Amino acid sequence: MKKFPLYLAPMEDVTDPAFRLLCKRFGATRVYTEFVNADALVRDVASTTRKLNIYAEERPVAIQIYGREPDSMADAARIVEQAKPDFIDINFGCPVKKVAGKGAGAGLLKDIPKMLDITRAVVKAVNTPVTVKTRLGWDDNNRIITDIAEALQDCGIAELAIHGRTRCQMYRGDADWTLIREVKNNPRIHIPIIGNGDVTTPERAKECFDNYGIDAIMIGRATFGCPWIFQDIQHYLNTGELLPERSMQWCIDILKEHVERSIEWIGDERKGIVHSRRHFAASPVFKGLFDFRQTRIALLRADSKAEVFQIMDEIVEKWGNRPTLPSDK
Numbered sequence: 001m002k003k004f005p006l007y008l009a010p011m012e013d014v015t016d017p018a019f020r021l022l023c024k025r026f027g028a029t030r031v032y033t034e035f036v037n038a039d040a041l042v043r044d045v046a047s048t049t050r051k052l053n054i055y056a057e058e059r060p061v062a063i064q065i066y067g068r069e070p071d072s073m074a075d076a077a078r079i080v081e082q083a084k085p086d087f088i089d090i091n092f093g094c095p096v097k098k099v100a101g102k103g104a105g106a107g108l109l110k111d112i113p114k115m116l117d118i119t120r121a122v123v124k125a126v127n128t129p130v131t132v133k134t135r136l137g138w139d140d141n142n143r144i145i146t147d148i149a150e151a152l153q154d155c156g157i158a159e160l161a162i163h164g165r166t167r168c169q170m171y172r173g174d175a176d177w178t179l180i181r182e183v184k185n186n187p188r189i190h191i192p193i194i195g196n197g198d199v200t201t202p203e204r205a206k207e208c209f210d211n212y213g214i215d216a217i218m219i220g221r222a223t224f225g226c227p228w229i230f231q232d233i234q235h236y237l238n239t240g241e242l243l244p245e246r247s248m249q250w251c252i253d254i255l256k257e258h259v260e261r262s263i264e265w266i267g268d269e270r271k272g273i274v275h276s277r278r279h280f281a282a283s284p285v286f287k288g289l290f291d292f293r294q295t296r297i298a299l300l301r302a303d304s305k306a307e308v309f310q311i312m313d314e315i316v317e318k319w320g321n322r323p324t325l326p327s328d329k
């Protein structure tokens with residue numbers, strides 16, 4: 001089976017090694033770390049340097065950094081390079097106030113000269129291929145991606161990932177892929193363009209490849225509690241057919257494995273469980289189950305592995321025979 005380029009998007013508090021390894025196993029062809037703060041890295045903050053841990057089985061892997069000054073970003077890139085990632089990715093897309101408001105992440109969409117200075121400085125500092133992930137622009141009046149894509153390419157980046165929203169949209173509204181296509185269709189652009197935003201089904205992934213001409217698709221939120229989405233999409237892109245319905249038991253076994261791996265990675269049972277809740281809350285496995293509310297609350301409150309696993313076993317017992325509707329996924 002051909003492997004289509006499907007990447008696991010960088011996501012803070014989500015794309016740790018435990019989750020990356022699962023996504024890789026199900027067919028993600030590249031994974032990204034959570035974003036890593038350049039200043040904290042330079043200051044050698046332990047919780048930050050820990051994010052540089054990558055494993056042979058998950059390669060190719062990109063470590064993502066963010067910051068607001070060319071010098072510290074270059075220093076951070078040199079430190080990151082020692083971890084031997086396959087790519088060093090620069091985050092020019094994070095919209096949250098504590099990042100963008102301080103002139104890092106998507107904040108740099110308001111200061112293009114500085115964005116380009118940072119990019120040049122990072123490219124110059126390392127031999128590892130440098131990639132960039134950004135958004136369409138700051139707001140609807142400044143959808144400048146088609147202008148800056150070329151300038152970023154001229155700085156020497158290897159690839160560009162574009163999330164089809166502006167900073168001001170945060171995560172609201174639908175991702176707009178038309179400008180992503182425009183960047184890709186620019187005859188002067190020769191680096192691979194990665195499209196990102198709202199790819200949640202195999203059919204949508206195929207549409208994105210077919211209609212927008214992008215070189216790869218990056219998937220974020222649709223992976224929550226569903227690392228097998230990469231397998232679903234790979235299969236559909238190869239065969240034009242959806243995989244048969246997965247059993248509840250199979251899905252729960254994967255979710256349990258994720259819990260185990262999270263606890264192991266974090267090194268604390270309770271924190272590992274709390275960390276997994278985002279996946280329980282969003283997993284398609286639990287969508288549309290009749291009379292599920294109380295069980296859902298219990299699942300999201302449980303704070304020991306034994307409790308979580310027991311609730312999951314009860315879910316299989318009670319709802320396991322229900323064929324999940326394809327539209328639930």
Ligand SMILES: Cc1cc2nc3c(=O)[nH]c(=O)nc-3n(C[C@H](O)[C@H](O)[C@H](O)COP(=O)(O)O)c2cc1C
Binds near residue numbers: 013093133
């Ligand atoms: C919880 C969460 C954390 C995120 N953290 C990062 C991050 O660290 N770096 C980054 O570039 N984007 C981050 N993003 C944005 C995603 O990478 C992605 O661009 C966005 O979710 C849109 O893709 P999607 O519609 O497939 O989710 C984050 C998104 C979410 C939901």
